């Protein structure tokens with residue numbers, strides 16, 4: 001499926017950039033992105049991927065919208081309280097590009113429905129749940145699916161992309177070999193700056209476009225941002241010989 005005339009008008013200012021060759025545009029329209037979690041990171045991330053010309057998006061979130069979401073989860077407004085995040089997100093995103101194909105699941109990803117991620121060009125995990133991240137990472141390693149981990153707590157952001165190429169094992173578990181049930185700081189308990197969530201979404205969107213269109217090499221690169229200090233670091237992640245997933 002090609003972009004429609006309407007879409008060429010919507011994306012006109014971006015598609016005139018020299019990076020967006022006819023080849024890059026053709027590549028972009030065929031990508032199928034899955035975003036797990038439509039919270040502080042997932043909202044700007046999904047909005048900016050659709051705004052950047054991503055046509056095929058699958059989104060997952062079983063949560064209902066609460067008042068304490070409104071300061072950073074920009075797809076939702078006060079009238080949406082109590083409604084499902086995935087359904088409201090789909091409606092809002094279609095208002096930017098009515099010709100995009102958005103599949104919305106009003107459920108969280110767990111051990112029993114990981115197969116819904118199969119066939120994704122990239123799986124992006126913004127769940128803020130260590131247990132869920134661990135099972136998504138394992139599923140993507142076993143099935144050689146590209147996996148992006150994105151998190152923000154307080155004023156700090158960590159985003160890392162793992163290409164999961166066969167024969168070159170480097171994964172989230174290599175980077176953070178914590179137990180599945182470890183009690184890490186979460187936004188719910190220690191708080192999150194609205195700006196940090198927004199920047200995390202945008203940086204994750206840029207890294208996704210970078211790897212899809214080969215704008216920049218993001219393979220196994222951990223991007224760390226101290227939002228308050230406007231400080232960004234890029235660190236190359238290496239294989240951890242003790243990683244339990246090395247055998248895959």
Ligand SMILES: [Zn+2]
Pocket residue numbers: 169170171172173174175240243244245246
């Ligand atoms: Zn590993």
